[in-house]
Amino acid sequence: MTTLGILSLSNDGDYVGQNADFGPGIAGACHYDSAPIWRQVPGAWAANVVSGDVACEAAYVKAARELVEEGADAITCDCGFTIRYQNAIAAAVSVPVSTSSLLLLPKLLIEAPKEQKIAVLTADTRCLDSSIFATLGIVDRSRLVIEGLEGTATHAYMWAEKGTIGVEKVLTDTDNIIERVRNVENIAAVLCECTIFVRVSSRIRRLTGLPVYDAANNAALLMAARI
Numbered sequence: 001m002t003t004l005g006i007l008s009l010s011n012d013g014d015y016v017g018q019n020a021d022f023g024p025g026i027a028g029a030c031h032y033d034s035a036p037i038w039r040q041v042p043g044a045w046a047a048n049v050v051s052g053d054v055a056c057e058a059a060y061v062k063a064a065r066e067l068v069e070e071g072a073d074a075i076t077c078d079c080g081f082t083i084r085y086q087n088a089i090a091a092a093v094s095v096p097v098s099t100s101s102l103l104l105l106p107k108l109l110i111e112a113p114k115e116q117k118i119a120v121l122t123a124d125t126r127c128l129d130s131s132i133f134a135t136l137g138i139v140d141r142s143r144l145v146i147e148g149l150e151g152t153a154t155h156a157y158m159w160a161e162k163g164t165i166g167v168e169k170v171l172t173d174t175d176n177i178i179e180r181v182r183n184v185e186n187i188a189a190v191l192c193e194c195t196i197f198v199r200v201s202s203r204i205r206r207l208t209g210l211p212v213y214d215a216a217n218n219a220a221l222l223m224a225a226r227i
Contacts, residue, residue, distance in 0.1 A: 001033065001034045002033070002034070002074070002223055002226040003034055003036065003037055003071050003072055003073050004032055004034075004036035004037070004072065004073070004074055004076065004219055004222070004223050005036065005037050005038065005039070005064070005067035005068065005072025005073075005074065005075045005076070005095075006026065006027055006036050006037070006038040006039075006067075006075075006076055006077065006078055006219075007038070007039060007041055007044075007060055007063050007064060007067070007075065007077045007078070007082065007089075008027075008038050008039065008040045008041065008044075008077075008078045009040070009041065009044050009045060009046055009049060009078060009079050010040050010041060010043065010045050010161070011045055011046050011158065011159075011160065011161060011162070011163070012161070012162045012163075013157060013158075013160065013162060013163040013164060013165070014163075014164045014165075015164075015165060015166070015167050015170070016164060016165065016166045016167065017166050017168055018167060019167050019168065019171060021171060021200060021202065021203040022167045022170065022171060022199050022200060023198075023199050023200075023201075023202065024198075024199065025078075025195060025196075025198055025199055026076075026198050026215045026216050026219065027078070028198075028216075031198075031216040031219070032219070032220060032223055033223070036219075037067060037070055037071065037072060038067075038078075039063045039067050040063075041056070041059050041060050042059055042063075043055070043056060043059055044059055044079075045159075045161065046079065046123070046158050046159050049079050049081050049082055049084070050079070050081045050123060050127045052081075052084050052127070052129070052131065056085065057085045060077075060082065060085045060088070060089055061085075061088055061089055061092040064089045064092060064093050064097070065092060065093055068093045068094065068095055072095060073095055073223075073226050074095050074096045074097070074098070074219075074222045074223055074226055075089065075093060075095060075096070075097045075098075075099075076097075076098055076099060076215070076218065076222060077099045077100065078195050078215070079100075079123075079194075079195060080099075080100040080101055080102055080122070080123070080192075080193035080194055080195065080215060081100070081123070081127065081132075081193070082099040082100060083099050083100035083102050083103065083132055083135060083136075084131070084132065084135075085099065086098075086099045086100070086103070086135065096222055096226070098218055098221075098222045100193065100215070100218070101192060101193060101213060101214055101215045101217065101218040102120075102132065102136060102191070102193050103136070103218065104191060104213050104217075104218055105118065105120070105136055105138065105191055106136055106137060106138060108188070108189050108191060108213065109143060111188075111189075112143075112189060113188065114143075115186060116186045116187065116188035117143045117144065117145050117184070117186055117187050117188065118144055118187070118188060118190075118191055119144075119145045119146075119147065119181045119184070119187050119189070119190045119191070119210075120144055120145070120146045120190075120191050120192075120193060121148075121174075121177055121181075121190060121191070121192045121193065121194065121197055121204075122146060122147070122148045122149070122193040122194055123148060123149050123150075123155065123158060123193065123194040123196075124148050124149065124155065125146050125147070125148035125150065126148070126150060128146060128148075128193070145184050145187060147180050147181060148177075149173060149194065149196075152173040152176075153169050153173060154170050154173040154174070154196065155173075157170075158194075158196065170196065170200070171200065171203070174196075174197065174200050174203075174204070175203075175207070178203075178204055178207050178208060182207070182208055187208075187210060188211075189210055189211040189213065190204060190208060190210050190211070190212045190213070191212075191213050191214075192204070192212065192213065192214040192215065195214070195215040197214050197215075198214045198215050198216045201214045201216075201217075
């Protein structure tokens, strides 16, 4: 049995309430054949990582090595913007590393007909910058429809060092994004950068009728290739 290692932000928080459409997050054992192991990365706050603080890279590398020593057979992260540290982490450990569901984006663009687009749901559109697209080898963004959570209560919750938010509020914020996507023609698929969307992926699929890819799908694919 293989074990997934998850590198986690230092942010902590609680969800209040329940809803059948609000499921387990990326660390939920239901997504994998065996329960993952995880480690919080000291100093890796959402505000630092999403904005691209290079000082976080060394801490991620150190934590990845520690997870491998603990038995991780592959490494992923609980924030899609850790793609900024993909190359450094991959070079530092002897197991496969896929930091972000954004790594699926080139594949989705190739699979979709040229006249269709991919919707990208992100924590913050302002920080999905050219350096990230350069890492992905994407030059032309004309086929991307990018929607973010900035300005919402969910965004504020994720940025808090220790936050609390109601489940229904998260669903309202994510539903608003879903509605904007539904108003765009020729969307072939939805890619969720932010790992909070793992909790509502089934709802997004139902409301849009589209294929939806998230961080848990990315991690499961990573593990499926392991012996």
